Amino acid sequence: MRPEIWQPLLLSLKVALWATGINLVLGVAVAYGLSRWRSRLNATVDALLTLPLVLPPTVLGYYLLVLLGRRGLIGGWLDDLGLNPVFTWQGAVIAATLAAFPLVQKAARAAFEGVDVQLEDAAKVLGLKPLAVFVRVSLPLAMRGIVAGALLAFARALGEFGATLMIAGNLPGRTQTLSVAIYSAIEAGDDAGANLLVLVASATCVAALLLASRLTRERTPRRAA
Amino acid sequence: MRLDIAIQRRLDDPQRPFALDVAFRSDAGRLVLFGPSGAGKSLTLRAIAGLLRPDRGHVTVAGRTLFDDFRGVDVPARDRQVGYVFQDYALFPHLTVAQNVAFGLRTGLRNPSRRRVPEAARQWLEAFEIHDLASRYPSQLSGGQRQRVALARALAPEPRLLLLDEPFAALDTALRGRLRDNLVALQERLGLQMLMITHDPADVEAVAQQVLELRDGRIHPDPRSV
Numbered sequence: 001m002r003p004e005i006w007q008p009l010l011l012s013l014k015v016a017l018w019a020t021g022i023n024l025v026l027g028v029a030v031a032y033g034l035s036r037w038r039s040r041l042n043a044t045v046d047a048l049l050t051l052p053l054v055l056p057p058t059v060l061g062y063y064l065l066v067l068l069g070r071r072g073l074i075g076g077w078l079d080d081l082g083l084n085p086v087f088t089w090q091g092a093v094i095a096a097t098l099a100a101f102p103l104v105q106k107a108a109r110a111a112f113e114g115v116d117v118q119l120e121d122a123a124k125v126l127g128l129k130p131l132a133v134f135v136r137v138s139l140p141l142a143m144r145g146i147v148a149g150a151l152l153a154f155a156r157a158l159g160e161f162g163a164t165l166m167i168a169g170n171l172p173g174r175t176q177t178l179s180v181a182i183y184s185a186i187e188a189g190d191d192a193g194a195n196l197l198v199l200v201a202s203a204t205c206v207a208a209l210l211l212a213s214r215l216t217r218e219r220t221p222r223r224a225a
Numbered sequence: 226m227r228l229d230i231a232i233q234r235r236l237d238d239p240q241r242p243f244a245l246d247v248a249f250r251s252d253a254g255r256l257v258l259f260g261p262s263g264a265g266k267s268l269t270l271r272a273i274a275g276l277l278r279p280d281r282g283h284v285t286v287a288g289r290t291l292f293d294d295f296r297g298v299d300v301p302a303r304d305r306q307v308g309y310v311f312q313d314y315a316l317f318p319h320l321t322v323a324q325n326v327a328f329g330l331r332t333g334l335r336n337p338s339r340r341r342v343p344e345a346a347r348q349w350l351e352a353f354e355i356h357d358l359a360s361r362y363p364s365q366l367s368g369g370q371r372q373r374v375a376l377a378r379a380l381a382p383e384p385r386l387l388l389l390d391e392p393f394a395a396l397d398t399a400l401r402g403r404l405r406d407n408l409v410a411l412q413e414r415l416g417l418q419m420l421m422i423t424h425d426p427a428d429v430e431a432v433a434q435q436v437l438e439l440r441d442g443r444i445h446p447d448p449r450s451v
Contacts, residue, residue, distance in 0.1 A: 121276050122315040124302040126329030127382060136328075136336045140319050 004193060007173050008181035009200055011089060012158055015177060019096035019157035020104075020150055026097075027104030027153075028146060032138065035112035053102040057162025064095060064167045087169045092177060095163035100153035107149025111142035151212035155205055178204075227252050227418050228386065229285040232272045245269065245442040248282075253435035255412050258422040260439035266422035267312075269439070270388045273420070274309050275302030287385040287418070303332070308384035312391045314375035316363035322374050323359040326350055329382035349377040368396045369404060376411070389421040393428055405431040 030049065034042065052060055068075040068085050078084060085091035115138050123133040139146075161179040168175040170184060178201050185194035231248040245265045258266050271277035273284055275291065278299065284292040286307060291300045316325050320336060327337035327346035337343065342350070342359065350356040353373040363371060372392060379387060392408070393401045409432055412419050421432060429436050438445045 116315070118311055118313075118315045119317060121271075121274075121302075122309065122311060122317070123328070124276065125274050125305075125307065125309040126378070127303045127332040128329075129303060129332070132332060132334050135334045137317060140336075 003173070004181070004185075005196055005200060008176050008178045008197065009204070011092075011176065012178040012201075013204070015089060015092045015096050015160075015164075016154050016157035018093045019100050019160075020154045022093070022097045023101055023104040023153050024146070024150055027101055027149070028108045028139075031105050031108035032112050032134065035109050049105055050102045052098050057099060057160070058166060060098060061095060061163035061166025064091075064098070064163060068094070068167065086167055087171065087175060089168065089175055092160075092164045092168035092175055095167050096157035096160040099160050099163055100156040103153040103156055104146070104149040107152065108142060108146045111145025111149075112138060114145070115141045147212065151208065154208055154212075158201070158204065158208070227287055228256065228420065229283070230269075230273065231282040232269060232279040232284065233281040234268065234272065234277065234279045236268075243442060245272075245279075247439065247442070247444055249437055249444055251435055251437075253433075254416070254418055255409065255432050255434045256418070256420045257429050257433035257436050258420065258439055259424070259426070259429050259433075259436050260422075261424055264439040265442040266424075266439055267390055268442075270309070270390055270420070270422060273386075274307050274388060275300060275305050289385070306382070306385045308379035308382070308387040310372075310375045310379050310387070310389045310392050313395055314363075314371045316371060316374055316378070318363050321360050321362060322355055322366070323350060325363070325374055326355075326377045326381055328378055346381055349381050353377045369400050372396065372404065380415075380417075384417070387417055387419045389419060391423055391425075392421065393423070393425065401427070402431070408432060 034045065065072065065086070067073050068078065068091070070076065070079050070084065070086070075084065075086070085094055119137050119141070120133050123137045128136065159179055160177070161183070164175075164177055165180055165183075168177075170176050170180050172181075172184075176184065178197060182194055182197045182201065185191075185197060229250045232245060234245045236243040236245075243265070245268050247265065247269050258269060260266055268277060272279050272292075273286070279292060279294065281294050282292070283290065283294070286305070290296070290298050291305050291307075292298060317328065320328065321339055323342045323346060324337045324339060326349050327343050330343055330345055331337060337346070339360070347356070350359055353376060355370060355373050355377065358366065358370060358374075363374070366374065372395070375392075389408075393404060396404065405428065408419075421428070423429065
C-alpha cells in the first residue's frame, strides 16, 4: 500500500485509540460523579459538557487554538515547558478527545443511572470501601453502556475533521489524518487517491462497529433460560 | 442492652415533608418493627446500617456505639458489622450465587472468583441448602431461593445484628409460613439479634419476641412517655 494511504490510516487509528482511552477514564469518572451528585447545577454542567457535540467543530478548534496556541492561556505556559500541541499529532488527540467526550460521558452516565443504588448500598453494608463498590458493582453493571459509548467515541474520533485541521493542521506523514487526507486528495484532484481513502475509512468504521457489537455481547451476564 | 436506638431525622421533600423520631432499647432476639408503609420503618433500618445519617441521636449495637452526634461518632456503613437483607434482596445480578454469598468475605477491589469458593462461603451455601445453585445467576432463581441467598450473603461476614426489610413481601403466601418458621429456627440456632420490619401482622405473629409499632415516624406508644 502507498504511504499516502497507510500513513493517514495509522495516524487516525493512533489518534482515535488515544482519544477513546482518555475518554474512557475521564468520561467515565465524570459520568459516575454526575450520576451520584444531586445539585441544581447538574443541568448546567450537563449542558456545558454536551457543548462539543453541538458546536461546529471549527468553533471547537478555534477555542482550542485560543487556549493552546503559543500565546494562549494554557499554550503559553506549555510552550515554556517545550510542549506545544499546535501542529502535532498530540494536538489531533486533544481535538478528537474533546469532540468525542460527550458520547462516552452521556452513554456512561445513562448506564450508571440505570444501576440500582440499593446494590451499591448492599456492597457498602458488606464492608466495601467506595472505590471497591465502584469497581466491583457499579462499573461491571454499567459496562455495556460504557462500551457502546466508547465505540461511538472511537468512530467520532476517527472521523474528526474540523477541530483537528485547525489545531493540528495538515502535515502529510505527521498530522494528516484520514479525513484530512481525503479532503486534501479531492482538493488536489486526486480522485483515485480519494476513492481509496474513502474505502479505507468506511471499512475501518464497519470493522470497529462489528468488533464493538461482539465485545458488548460477551460482557452481558447470562440471562435466565 | 444489646440494641439502643434514638434517631431523629428530617426529610425536606417538598411534596412530603417527614420527620423521623424513633427511640427504643431491646434485648429481644427477634425484634419486629411493625407499621404501615411510609411510617419510617425502612429509614430506621437505613440509619442503623449507616446508609442514612441521623440529624441527632445515637445508635448502639451489641454494646458498640456506631453513631452518636453528641460525641461525634459516625462509623461508616462498611465498618458497622450489621447484616442487611433488603426488601427485594438486592442480589448482585452479574455475580453467581456463590460469588454473592462470598461477596462480603473479601473487601478488596476484586470480586470473589467464580470457580474457587472460599470455605466460609461453602459452609453458608450448605447451611441454606443452596450449594446446588452455586453457579447460577440471581435471575435464574425462584423467590424463596433468592431469599436464602440474601440471608447467606448477609450472615457470611458474621454481623452482630441482622436487619431484615420485609423479607417475606416478595414471596407467595404458600411459601411465607414455612420461611417464617425457618427464620425463627435460624435465629434460635445462631443467637444473633434480628430486627425485622414488616407491615404484615402475620409476620409479627410468627416471628416477634418483641413488637414496636411505628406510625408517622414515631413509636406508639412512645416508650419514653411510659
